[in-house]
Amino acid sequence: MPEIFIAFSYKDVLFLLQGALVTVALCAMAFSCGLVVALAIGLMRTARRLRPLxxxxxAYVEVFRGTPLLMQIFIAYFGLSILGLNLPRFVAVSVPLILFTGAFMGEIVRAGIEAIPRGQWEAGWSLGMTYGQLMRYVVAPTAVRIMIPPSVGFLVQLVKGTSLAYVVGYVELTRAGYIISQSTYATMLVFTLVGAIYFGINYPLSLASQRLEVRLKRHA
Amino acid sequence: MTYTFHWEVPLQNLPLFLWGALATLEISGIAVLLGLLIATCGALARLSKHRLLRGAATVYVEVIRNTPFLVQLFYVYFGLVVVGINLEAFSVAILTLTINCGAYCTEIIRAGIQSIHRGQTEAGLSLGMTQWQVFRYVILMPTLRVVWPPLASQFIATMLGSSVVSQISAEELTYAGMFLESRTFRTFEIFFAIAILYFVMARLFSFLFSLTGQKVFREAWGQL
Amino acid sequence: MRRHGRSWGWIAVLGIVLALAWTASASAAESTLDQVLKRGKLLVGIGLGAPPFGMYDADKKPTGYDVDLAKLIAEELKVEIEWVDTTSVNRIPYLLTNKVDLVIATFGNTPERAKQVAFTKPYSSWNLVLLGWKKDRNIKSYKDLKGKTVAVTRGTTQDIAITKLAPEAKIVRYEDDPVAMLAFEQKKADVMPTAEVLALKKVKENKDMEIKGLVSRSWAAIGVRRGDPDWLQWLNTFMDWHGGQGKFAELFEKWNGVQMPVALPRW
Structure with missing residues (x-):
């Protein structure tokens, strides 16, 4: 009888760790670029005088928070391709991940900006500050501190969310788990390891987020 | 490339999709309600003076929030069998989603309770309010007001996240879509249809939340 | 000046988009056969969660009957292979957006599916048997499945066959084979229809299991894009040539340990 199942071995653990690297890389890319989008969205959503903005x-935030991330990645890669726009794989997975990050982080930025009392804004205006100066010297110092804990919290979500990159062919941690499970049929062992590695990446982030939150309260 | 869309495939199977959407609402609705119960207990435990209670709640929250839902799902579905509990997929879907949602809501409610200043309770009592009045007007309502918007977001996240349960054969919207896909290979049309239904449900959830919020707190949030 | 700069930027973006769209539509006119030959590379969409047809070896390289078939095709075309590992979600989209040249994933060639993709002649047939438990004496064949729970991998030939043959059974469909198998082993389902070779292996490992008869004979075909007769014709010629020489029977036996149950249909 032909050999059709493979025994689980140390090689599989290495394969999972390789997948974890892809997860971390995707996450770092999406977070750093998504932050720029989020900043723009946060500023637009708090622009009181500019309704259309x-x-x-x-609308952007609603669409990206209201549809599954899997669909977003799927449409960016396959949906646009059908319309004749063939994005390279990396772009197709990056753009939705970045926009997804932008939507969630945008709300965090907005909350940070809105936490600044109106009085401080008015004081700034009356001193003759421009919008940029106001943002930089009055809003940013406090808003950024408020934004940090939830941002790190979102990072945990993002780490798990990148698992959907499998749909365009990325072998990240979850997909690596599936691949090993499909060759060894050791489903529970594999997914225990997958869960443990995710925990290993995420727990330090969660811990950092809580520490920052506590420190923030102490300073406030 | 030229692709001929066949929208009649999802349209002819509209009852299947609507049935799936209802199942998704059912799974996530029950999970959210039960999750809130767990979360209230969890938040109180997180803030309690008992070390053991606090530790247990912390472990619960950290383990759930830092591991993927898929792994949790496999654990409840396949892992519970080891201790002699063999549940069917639909129950496992609700149970796991409840546990998952509960952990996230625990943190939301904890933050809400912590936002109430201790002095306010004392102020209420010194104004001659009864214990019940203090609880209702000084603790419960302000806490709810703080936690309402993040809870709404969490519920939408839970609803969208419930699509994963199709992996263990629990039947909901994604399952219905993937079933039809496996028969017709009309992946695009079906995926677009699913995405639209999820979006509609997310908007519905969020609308209901801001409506209840406005009624209960008389505060305008707009669409959350 | 600044304002002009910005609009030039937009024009550049638009230009790139249009150029991409144009190259995409321009390349679609040529047959996949010519594209593959020119490229010197065959892009194979493969399903690797269905042993013994497609699976990973210890080094995470594709292996199995489907894989050998793809290698044979590439050999005849004198091109190299690039494997594209697919799942049920992205299999068809990969094919229809020109990201693979063909899909070999034990596709059951149903008329319903053929409205969306074109199938070659079948390359393999195999026995689908019902794997069950010895203690369930009242289940003797697929005819006794009324009210019973059946575990299958969604969209496989076994899913399609059992859905038709046992309409009163409760069919639970899983995403991939290991999960379905684990669910069956944990008695979350009473039976699991599966390829004969897999069932034989399971019965050998676990004395409580037994094979409860034949469900049906399945066969699989290669999926390609519709509207490309040259490519389909070449693949069918390939099938005739190698099928006639018994190559598929040989490959089948290599991976299944038993003889191919029926000669492939010819027409």
């Missing part, structure tokens, strides 16, 4: 940003 608010609407555009609001």
């Amino acid at each position: 608010q609407w555009v940003a609001g």
Whole structure:
């Protein structure tokens, strides 16, 4: 009888760790680029005088938070391709991940900006500060501190969310788990390891987020 | 490339999709309600003076929040068998989603309770309010007001996250879509249809939340 | 000046988009056969969760009957292979957006599916048997499945066959084979229809299991894009040539340990 199942071995653990590297890389890329988008969205959503900007940003946030990330990646790669726009794989997975990050982080940025009392804004205006100066010297110092804990919290979500990159062919941690499970049929062992590695990546982040939150409260 | 869309495939199977959407609402709705119960207990445990209680709640929250839902799902579905509990997929889907949602809501409610200043309770009592009045007007309502928007987001996340349960054969919207896909190979049309249904449900959830919020707190949030 | 700069930027972006769209539509006119020959590389979408047809070896390289078949095709075309590992979600989209040249994933060639993709002649047939438990004496064949739970991998030939043959059974469909098998082993399902070779292996490992008769004979075909007769014709010629020389029977036996149950249909 031909050999059709493979025994689980140390090689498989290495394969999982390789997958974990892909996960971390995707996450780092999405987070750093998504931050730029989030900043723009946060500023647009708090622009009181410019209604259309608010609407555009609001619609963007709703769409990206209201549909499964899997669909977003799927449409960016396959959906656009059908319309004749063939994005390279890396771009096709990066863009939705970045926009997804932008939508969630955008709300965090907005919350940070809105936490600044109106009085401080008015004080800034009356001193003759420009919008940029106001943002930089009055809003940013406090808002950024407020934003840090939830941002790190979102990072945990993002680490898990990158597992959906499998749909365009990335072998990240979860997909690596599936691949090993499909060759060894050791499903529970494999997914225990997968869970443990995710925990190993995420727990330090969660811990950092809590520490920052506590420190923030002490300073406030 | 030229692709001929056949939208009649999802349209002819609309009852299947709607049935799936209802199942998704059922799974996530029950999970969210039960999750809130767990979360309230969890939040109180997180803030309690008992070390053991606090530790247990912390472990629960950290393990759930830092591991993928898929792994949790496999554990409940296949792992419970080892201790003699063999549940069917639909129950496992609700159970796991409840546990998952509970952990996230625990943190939301904890933050809400912590946002209430201790002095306010004392102020209420010194104004001659009864214990119940203090609980209702000084603790419960302000806490709810703080946690309402993040809870709404969490519920939407739970609803979208429930699509994973199709992996263990629990039947909901994604399962219905993938079943039809496996028969017709109309992946695009079916995926677009699913995405639209999820979006509609997310908006519905969020609308209901801000409506209840406005009614209960008389505060305008707009669409959350 | 600044404003002009910005609009030039937009024009550049638009230009790139249009160029991409144009190259995409321009390349679609040529047959996949010519594209493969020119490229010197065959892009194979493969399903690797269905032993013994497609699976990973210890080094995570594709192996199995489907893989050998793809290698044979590439050999005849004198091109190299690039494997594209697919799952049920992205299999068809990969094919229809020109990201693979063909899909070999034990596709059951149903008329319903053929409305969306074109199938070659079948390259393999195999026995689908019912794997069950010895203690369930009242289940003797697929005819006794009324009210019973059946575990299958969604969209496989066994799913399609059992859905038709046992309409009163409760069919639970899993994403991939290991999960379905684990569910069956944990008695979350009463039976699991599966390829004969897999069932034989399981019965050998676990004395409580037994094979409860034949469900049906399945066969699999290669999936390609519709509207490309040259490519389909070449593949069918390939099938005729090698099928006639018994190559598929030989490959089948190599991976299944038993003889191919029926000669492939010819027409």
